[in-house]
Amino acid sequence: MYTLTDNNRVWDVIFLHRVIANLSQLINNNYQKVKKQIIKSMINSRISFVSICLLFFMLWTPLGQYDFLLENWMKIGTYVAPFLLLMFCTSRTKQTDSIFADIQLMSVFMLVAYIIHQYEEHWIDVFGREYAFYSYMNALISNFVNVQNHEIILLTPAAIFVINTSLVWLVGILAIWRSPGHLFPALAMSGIVVVNAVSHIIASIAQGSYNPGLLTAIVILLPLGITFYICVIKTTLVARAQVQVSLIWAVLAHIIMVTGLLAANWFHLFSELVYFVILISWSMIPVFLFNSSSQQTLQPEFQQESPQD
Numbered sequence: 297m298y299t300l301t302d303n304n305r306v307w308d309v310i311f312l313h314r315v316i317a318n319l320s321q322l323i324n325n326n327y328q329k330v331k332k333q334i335i336k337s338m339i340n341s342r343i344s345f346v347s348i349c350l351l352f353f354m355l356w357t358p359l360g361q362y363d364f365l366l367e368n369w370m371k372i373g374t375y376v377a378p379f380l381l382l383m384f385c386t387s388r389t390k391q392t393d394s395i396f397a398d399i400q401l402m403s404v405f406m407l408v409a410y411i412i413h414q415y416e417e418h419w420i421d422v423f424g425r426e427y428a429f430y431s432y433m434n435a436l437i438s439n440f441v442n443v444q445n446h447e448i449i450l451l452t453p454a455a456i457f458v459i460n461t462s463l464v465w466l467v468g469i470l471a472i473w474r475s476p477g478h479l480f481p482a483l484a485m486s487g488i489v490v491v492n493a494v495s496h497i498i499a500s501i502a503q504g505s506y507n508p509g510l511l512t513a514i515v516i517l518l519p520l521g522i523t524f525y526i527c528v529i530k531t532t533l534v535a536r537a538q539v540q541v542s543l544i545w546a547v548l549a550h551i552i553m554v555t556g557l558l559a560a561n562w563f564h565l566f567s568e569l570v571y572f573v574i575l576i577s578w579s580m581i582p583v584f585l586f587n588s589s590s591q592q593t594l595q596p597e598f599q600q601e602s603p604q605d
Contacts, residue, residue: 344473351469355461356572366453369461370418373411381408384472396527400475403482406489406524407468409516413492414460417509428508430456436499437554441562450561458572462579463488463549470583480538483528484582487546490521495550538586545582552578 358365365372384404396402416422417429430451437443437450467488471481496513500506528535552574560571 348469348473352461352466355465356458366457369457370414373465374415374419377408377411380404394527396523398476399479399482400472402524403468403471403475403485406482406485406520407465407472409512409520410464410468410489410492413509413512413517414464416512418456418460421508422506422511425508432508437558441558443562450557452561452568455557455561455568455571458575459553462572462575463553466576466579467582470580474583478583478587479528479535480542480586481582482524483538483542484545486521486524487542488549489517490525491543491546491550493517493521534586541585542582545585549578 355365381404384401388398388401418427420426421428430453434449434451438446438448441450443450467481467485471485474481493513496507496510497518500510525539528539556571556574559565560568
């Protein structure tokens with residue numbers, strides 16, 4: 297005999313079936329949406345990677361314009377910097393509580409700041425001297441290794457060009473490309489900024505005089521790099537570990553820069569081209585470090601802690 301209870305059970309089964317069907321449809325729709333987003337992100341990432349490779353291939357293997365770039369690379373950077381800053385500031389979509397918590401925008405700021413620093417170093421210093429760093433650094437290195445023949449140039453224009461376009465421009469662009477999902481490349485750029493600024497200050501104190509790039513190192517580079525580090529340190533223990541590794545990487549980058557230059561152009565252990573390959577390879581290392589973490593954002597620890605009763 298069919299009862300009211302049986303009727304309720306039938307409706308329960310129908311209702312449950314509809315819930316499962318709707319849930320399955322929702323999961324499938326979300327899966328398709330996420331899948332499309334992942335595919336789109338992968339395509340955009342690959343396009344960006346190919347663009348970066350093409351950019352530096354054109355920069356380092358110019359067709360008949362190598363001498364022009366050796367003399368004018370810092371001028372090109374100076375003219376490009378305002379457009380780079382304008383492009384990223386106007387297209388900024390992700391808002392953060394602090395501008396220093398925006399990893400991608402901070403990467404842009406640090407790259408632009410270093411380009412301004414390169415202007416003082418390699419174009420016109422505070423005394424109006426052009427290409428002052430070239431003469432200053434060659435005299436410093438020659439005195440250090442006791443070069444008797446003053447016609448020997450250890451820091452060549454080509455070396456200056458590759459050092460600055462690899463350890464600065466390439467690292468900075470990779471930091472912009474990988475952020476905000478990958479924090480370490482931005483930290484590596486900050487490390488280059490801080491270590492270079494400190495080296496300028498130490499050299500100035502030791503010599504008791506100005507060196508090309510000192511003003512921007514004190515006024516721009518050091519405050520910007522330290523501020524970004526402080527913002528990162530206020531996050532998680534993992535972020536603190538990354539800060540330490542980034543400083544080690546930046547210190548080693550400067551050691552490789554100097555020792556590699558001496559090995560190539562003073563001791564002649566290998567060619568200058570090999571030295572350039574080493575610099576470029578070292579500049580790409582941050583992309584492969586601490587890359588297992590998912591989206592990394594800079595949120596203060598007190599925001600991450602769960603409230604306690």
